[in-house]
Amino acid sequence: MRLEKYQIEEHNAKLAQQHKRKFEFLAQDVQGVEEIIQKLIKFQIAIPSWALGTGGTRFGRFSGGGEPRNLEEKMGDIGLLHQLNQSSGAISLHIPWDIPENAAATKALAAQYGIKFDAVNSNTFQDQPNQQHSYKFGSLHHVDKAVRKQAIEHNIEVIRQGVELGSDSLTVWLADGSSFPGQLNFRKAFNNTLESLQEIYAALPDNWKVFVEYKAFEPNFYSMSVGDWGQSLLYANKLGSKAYTLVDLGHHLPNANIEQIVSLLLNEGKLGGFHFNDSKYGDDDLTTGSIKPYQLFLIFNELVEGMDAKGMDHATGLGWMIDASHNIKDPLEDLLQSVEAIMMAYTQALMVDKKALEQARQENDVVRCQEILQNAFRTDVRAIVAEARLRSNAALNPVQLYRDLKVREKLVGERGLKTVATGL
Numbered sequence: 001m002r003l004e005k006y007q008i009e010e011h012n013a014k015l016a017q018q019h020k021r022k023f024e025f026l027a028q029d030v031q032g033v034e035e036i037i038q039k040l041i042k043f044q045i046a047i048p049s050w051a052l053g054t055g056g057t058r059f060g061r062f063s064g065g066g067e068p069r070n071l072e073e074k075m076g077d078i079g080l081l082h083q084l085n086q087s088s089g090a091i092s093l094h095i096p097w098d099i100p101e102n103a104a105a106t107k108a109l110a111a112q113y114g115i116k117f118d119a120v121n122s123n124t125f126q127d128q129p130n131q132q133h134s135y136k137f138g139s140l141h142h143v144d145k146a147v148r149k150q151a152i153e154h155n156i157e158v159i160r161q162g163v164e165l166g167s168d169s170l171t172v173w174l175a176d177g178s179s180f181p182g183q184l185n186f187r188k189a190f191n192n193t194l195e196s197l198q199e200i201y202a203a204l205p206d207n208w209k210v211f212v213e214y215k216a217f218e219p220n221f222y223s224m225s226v227g228d229w230g231q232s233l234l235y236a237n238k239l240g241s242k243a244y245t246l247v248d249l250g251h252h253l254p255n256a257n258i259e260q261i262v263s264l265l266l267n268e269g270k271l272g273g274f275h276f277n278d279s280k281y282g283d284d285d286l287t288t289g290s291i292k293p294y295q296l297f298l299i300f301n302e303l304v305e306g307m308d309a310k311g312m313d314h315a316t317g318l319g320w321m322i323d324a325s326h327n328i329k330d331p332l333e334d335l336l337q338s339v340e341a342i343m344m345a346y347t348q349a350l351m352v353d354k355k356a357l358e359q360a361r362q363e364n365d366v367v368r369c370q371e372i373l374q375n376a377f378r379t380d381v382r383a384i385v386a387e388a389r390l391r392s393n394a395a396l397n398p399v400q401l402y403r404d405l406k407v408r409e410k411l412v413g414e415r416g417l418k419t420v421a422t423g424l
């Protein structure tokens with residue numbers, strides 16, 4: 001479903017006065033507010049094709065109704081999100097959950113919605129019907145060369161699909177690992193993984209990148225073949241200049257200093273992409289910014305600092321994507337909240353007085369360093385983010401408009417109550 005322009009305008013008109021008052025009050029105290037707004041307008045966050053339906057846990061799944069039934073409807077949902085916030089202008093496809101039957105038609109539909117194709121994702125963590133070899137004991141690291149070959153060929157096929165859609169990067173996340181001591185020869189598993197990745201790397205077009213995503217645990221619980229940023233960086237360095245590490249916020253052990261990881265990877269020129277979510281315990285797939293907003297801000301602070309140090313464009317220098325699963329919320333409302341949280345953390349990071357911070361560091365003035373960071377973090381920047389949306393013809397309050405227009409009820413009417421998004 002599409003929103004009519006007047007529906008957004010009427011919503012904005014209702015909130016205009018209150019917004020103007022808040023924005024003008026805030027803007028007086030924010031240096032370079034115009035520059036910040038321009039950066040926010042450019043910043044786009046990709047929505048993965050698997051995040052539009054209700055996820056689930058191994059204990060069960062509770063459908064919310066009106067879920068997209070195919071790739072076209074998934075793109076429709078992202079088009080809708082993008083109309084509401086003008087910050088969700090990209091889709092990341094998961095293959096084989098979403099294989100475009102006609103690439104030209106899929107591309108044309110995406111163009112209608114104003115969305116681009118972000119990184120394509122391969123899947124060797126589950127078996128597909130009619131698949132010759134099982135991935136039960138791994139894919140790219142498998143002890144049997146025939147299984148590795150099948151997984152390599154799948155990744156090359158995903159690249160081929162991505163080329164047709166105009167994507168320019170492949171994300172490889174491996175479930176490979178072991179659940180019990182003694183199950184795996186770590187050295188051989190590493191070398192097999194590397195050799196397999198090298199074959200995939202050789203199939204990359206010149207302008208493509210490959211992102212090696214790591215994860216500390218799950219589905220394997222003793223070792224993972226790409227378990228942390230060190231292992232991922234080893235692979236990326238050995239593969240070559242088109243290979244990068246991908247950081248997923250939920251893929252660390254508790255209390256990991258993710259902002260430091262981000263800073264060092266950027267310094268090495270090896271940070272390629274970013275997956276947003278939030279967690280309390282592990283890979284919890286919760287709404288970005290719902291549990292640890294200060295951590296998200298500190299990560300963005302390092303991202304902005306590190307990208308500026310390298311002269312990178314914030315909007316295009318890295319792959320930005322939400323990677324979460326929605327179990328009890330309406331997925332579209334959850335995604336709107338996630339994008340809002342990301343934009344707020346980015347805004348606060350842009351507001352940090354970097355000169356003063358560097359000066360305080362030089363003087364070892366630890367108290368002042370904290371004051372400077374928290375001055376930015378404790379500022380309520382919602383009116384700045386809303387102003388960026390207003391100038392992009394998006395909604396001042398996307399979640400409110402989504403509810404006022406009864407979007408979910410309409411989607412249930414169109415698609416039915418018992419639909420299940422592919423892949424979940």
Ligand SMILES: [Mn+2]
Nearest residue numbers: 213248275323
């Ligand atoms: Mn991820």
